[in-house]
Amino acid sequence: MSELYDFLVPLVPYMVPLPVILPAVAAALTLVLSKYLTAQRIVTLTVLFFLIGLNATMLYLVDREGIQTLQMGGWDAPIGVTLVADRLSVSMLTVSSIVLFSVMMYAISQGIRDGGKDEPVAVFLPTYLLLSMGVNLAFLAGDLFNLYVGFEVLLVASYVLLTLGASPARVRSGVGYVMVSMASSMVFLFGLAMVYASVGTLNMAHIGLRMEDVPSGTRSAIFAVLLVAFGIKAAVFPLDSWLPDAYPTAPSLVTAVFAGLLTKVGVYAIIRARSIIFTDGSLDTMLMWVALATMLIGILGAMAQNDIKRLLSFTLVSHIGYMIFGVSLGSAHGLSGAIFYAIHHILVQTSLFLVVGLIERQAGSSSLRRLGSLAYISPALAILYFIPAINLGGIPPFSGFLGKIMLIEAGADDGGWMAWVLIAGAVLTSLLTLYTMVIVWSKAFWRDRKDAPDGATVLARPAPLADIQDEVSVKDRGDVGRMPFGMALSTTILVGASLAVSVLAGPLSSITGRAAESAQDVNIYRTAVLGPNYLDPSRTLEMERYDANRDDISHRVDSNNVSSSDPEEVAP
Template sequence: MTVLVALPVLLPLAAAALSLALGRFADVQRVIGIVVLGAIIADAGVLLHLADAHGPLVLQMGGWPAPIGISLVADRLSALLLLVSSVVTFAVLIYSIGQRVADYGRERSSTTFHPMYLMLCAGVSLAYLTGDLFNLFVAFEIMLSSSYVLITRRTTSQRIRAGMTYTIVSLVSSLLFITMIALVYASTGTINLADLGAKADALPDGLTVALGLLVVIVFGVKAAMVPLHFWLPDSYPTAPAPVTAVFAGLLTKVGIYALIRTQTLVFHHHESWKLMLGIALITMIVGALGALAQNDLNRMLSFLLVSHIGYMLFGLGVYDVAGLTGVILYVVHHITVQATLFLVSGLITRHTGTVALSRMGGLAKAAPLVAVLFALPALSLAGVPPFSGFVAKLALLEAGVGAGTTAAFAVTAGAVLTSLLTLYAMARVWTRAFWGQVRAPEPDPDPTDELVVGTGTSSPPMVVATGVLVASSVAIAVLAGPLAAISERAATDLMHGETYRTAVLGGVAHE
């Protein structure tokens, strides 16, 4: 069964090559993408069941044993995030086909969108499943190369400028990443995560702290935590809605995943992590205040994305089973809800012809279905009960209070304040875009572009794909009990680490 661990990486890579070769056949490209991502959802579901029932599944590539060879590992955390991410990428692909984001004024589909999208999915899967730092670096580079192509399609000057900002920041982060790998290898003689878990403890305290902080900076850039977030609000809003949705839903969460994995498996903390708690508080507040200052809907959502990264850092800073359980719940919730909101933003833009909140109005009458599709994830993001955001935030608040430290109490209060600010931001969007008099759609600024806006309508696949993600966020709340239970088991595995190490180094998985 261990071959199932490689399929989420190998299938989209092979499909990307096939899709590129068949670039003249738009329908074939679309079918390939849908079939492959559907297969990955099924595979991820099986991996999650097996990992939860029997422990981590490990595939030693090429038959080389760890820590010498390449290990792919599917434990409870990686399998759960892989499943949620696969559902999101599948829905976004359906949305993009409906929006014809791959066509851009051509009679046939662009040869680049579908292959690059599949490459991005392969990079995300590899990041979740890899068992060593170097292949984690490879995963980020796969995501960087494919995302750069996706973010700079329709080469306007604004998009190229945003793409360059995104790429330069990512390349600097990659240089720091490869430097960190070199320093870790020079210090320990290994880059295998399971092997590092034991060897890092033998390093001098000062060296361990320095390496740990470098890891935080590297993955903090990827996760867009304050003050390393400046690139995100300028980069994401310029891309088409489905591209922005998959970026917002997945790429920053991969950075959070890498932080969680390295800070629990390699760099251990024996009590609440005050530095991370401070960063979490600043990230929450700065992001929320930045959102309130925006008139551009996509920029506002981008700042809220930054703000809610702080909740995930909060749980990591608490650094116990309760805190990590809250992190996992929040990542699952946020992947789904944040991607959904950017898809809804695309629907709003298609109806109004603008992203400026001050030029919208009356959508609740003109497009009641879009109003519903916005309201549910917006309430969830704000943490209004009984939605998934409330479940995840409640777990984090309980963990913060349970930690019993002054720093944890301060961040808990900051989390409540941030929820109120998020609710205010969502109410502001509602009153400006959905209430008031119905406004005529603004004319399409580029009528020769296949990606039309201001039509007053949405294609059925766009609405259905968005509805699927809205339903998924509701399902997270409905299944809060089982999801919290598996998240708690995953958090327990993270805190102790022996299950992961034994599975990778010993070849045997234990409960």
Template sequence: MTLPADLVQTLTPLPVLIPMLAAAITLIGGRRPRFQRVVTMAALVAVLVVSVLLLYLADRDGISALQVGGWDSPIGITLVVDRLSAIMLVVSSIVLLAVMGFAAGQGVHDGTERQPVSIFLPTYLALTAGVCNAFLAGDLFNLYVGFEVLLAASFVLLTLGASADRVRAGVSYVMVSMVSSLIFLVGIAFAYAATGTLNLAQMATRLDGVPTGTRMAIFGVLLVAFGIKAAVFPLSTWLPDSYPTAPAPVTAVFAGLLTKVGVYAIIRAHTLLFPQGDLDNVLMVCGLLTMLVGILGAIAQTDIKRLLSFTLVSHIGYMVFGIALSTEHGLSGAVYYVAHHIIVQTTLFLVVGLIERQAGSASLRRLGGLAAASPVLALVFLVPALNLAGIPPFSGFIGKVALLQAGVAHPSALSWILVGGGTVTSLLTLYVIARVWTKAFWRARADAPEGDLADVGPSALIDESEEDIAFGDRADVGKMPVLMLIPTIALVAVGLSLTVFAGPFIEITNRTATDLQDRSIYIDAVLGPGYAEQATALETSPPGEQPEGGIR
């Protein structure tokens, strides 16, 4: 069956509208948890289906732009679907659906009388809408709105349960996010002052005529804002203290997805607005330091959640590496690695939630014997862990090889240093994963320094406040609910599919990188055919010889 080309116009706003409408419905039905869960799961399934269709249409027909409300660009709100945004929508919707299945399974197992699902589900749907809006945004301010929607929702999710640790982490997260948002606003103001527009396509054409120093200043401000959100060193120190305190489903979706929204913004800004490569060397240095500092921090951790938070920071460096190369192969590898890392990192944090259920703790000082106690759990951990470490033939290996090959092909000496840093980081990641395996799964529980404390129940491990226990963290030690295990296994399978279907997917990321390298495709899709060529002619023509009528 052939889908009509204009179907994309109808589908484009749905990834934002569906979760927002579902959030309103679940908020109204706050006293009916089962109804809330059904509405939430249906909405997320619908978002996934729409996202897959958008990816198919974007890959078949190219970029499509929707002018919301009938206002022509660059005046109105523009939503843009290209291969990059569609890939991000598909991967994000898969993760959001799987994590919601995990959370729903936890709610079914624990009961809903004392769980704040009436707040959790609408907020989760609002987070989904914010993420999708950020990926579809065709103007800088709408991108800011998407960030703010998902950040407002994340504030609530992060502090859910109101324990002392969560409130403390939430305050830190709120402060960092507010600073990031303020810097983003300053960057928006600078960009508007320099170009007179916030439409990304029109801004791309006008920035070419802005003096180099001013252009670099604008890019620098935006990079700081996006770097905080993406946890790029030295702007990443907030992350390891913020994520591990949240409930397992929240930690998983935060770790796997939210930082990648920042990475997406860096890719979009670098390729569309600032393709001149003025700050590529700065990005390379930041990518190298992000990889090394992150993985060295992971080596020092004894709590698996904090350890994985540091590996999360570390592997953001690979993505920055690919972006900074400013080549088609580098961008293709970065996009592939973003998709891989979203899936694998989310899976590992869900596995940690299962470990807490099985053993009562996520501390390596208390864990041991998990391979014998639960072979299924051991396998569910081992596959994504090896994938994260880049062991062949998993997708982590494929993504790293693609990035390292792009680095070797790059003419600068700094890229070779990054290749070495990426190789060292990969080896240290394997060491960190092996350390978790030997301590938590392989050795006997009796050999753990605090092994006698891990199975005494939640009272010895967490504050027994009503709020903490209400969300079900580390309750029912020794039981691993099937409804929480199934979504985790499903994500493991999705991660493996990136290996099995690596060839076709890399072909899509190659086409994505080709589009990103040719800005005129995006500009003409948003502003009309020939706009990019006309704008270039106007910029390069001598005074008095500009094309008749100019450009908008």
């Protein structure tokens, strides 16, 4: 075992770009193989399965060896493109690769279609791989510009996936989603311009170093602009209204991967910005209020829904608030709880949306007004819903309970009155989430179907593909009551992975704790990215902390180019 470890350690820098390169190459290959569906599926599943092993290996090695960086194109940081693999980024990569593989199994098992016969199946696989590439690039990016590029790859791929089938409902929601995402991207670009104008760099470690000497008001304004951009993608209140309208109209498998991953990319960006760049905590109080409002308003919206997809979309928004809660505390303990809860929520929320797809296959609808008797019709389906539902509700000893306990302990350690308000809000949200999950159980699974208000009718196709008036009897829909084995198996894998988080909560919380500590200690991250000499006292320009010539960036760049032959004299 030690020999294998010694063999793998030197290879870690070469592993870092593979989560970005492999999906991109596979997307091109599957596009070439568009006429050979079986070959497309083999390539896609092979690459996604390989990424699980690759990311898990990187997580083990990074946890043992520390942060690994790769300077792309032969240019050293902060000038070149830097990919950073630390415990936080690789933890997110590992759990996202599990989700991406499981959802792809689910898609292939249901024929990728969601009830329609004319959907562009050939473009689904390459688009899905591009989505994977965008997610992985966002997690590994060491600079804000490539984080922006990762977001844009996500936007392009997600719009295609969201509108598969081109039904009017999907196109309407897709257009709204794209408009909101484009607005977020424009705000992000504006934030990038402000950052570069203030500090003359986009490398996150370098920004954090130079941002210490930017006036506090300017620093807070820049952070606020970036928070708006990231908050839209994370769907935090009051920037969350787009999500409950966009996600429920998509196919269940697309909604599942969106719910599990895309909002967490926004949360990840907020964590990076708060822990590496804007370390003074000037907006922590505002983040606390945002976390509280997101938790409570999201779960109150969920309680008012009759469709399970919309209900889960609101719970998704609500539980993003728990992660913002941990970030807003500004402590390693709080950040560790936020990372742990993000890992738990990715697996549990994705599982629940996949279960909704199985419900639509089994009963022909996801409306609580039409459902009933599912526990009798399909006990296996009832179990697949029940486990992640009570996990999301925070019943001990599941990971949802453990993650909430970590956050509550971090809030108690903070001791401020606002932290105690957040603790109360988190407990109330957990109770209301459990109540909402029980309502779904009692109506869809436990109640007799004939007692449902509209139990005699179902949709001819799954809700996203049908108009609200399109109701026909079960016998007119061929796939009702048929639940393919592969769909159930992939859902079971994700439910099992969420249970594994509970069983392995001790080792996993240790990793998230170390991830939070290394993220909070900016010197660790800066040393890994910028090199051990970035605080060398002999570097006169750095000792001046970018203060003397802040208004003459072009002159500074010219001066650096003249002395670039001596790396000790080049300003970071």
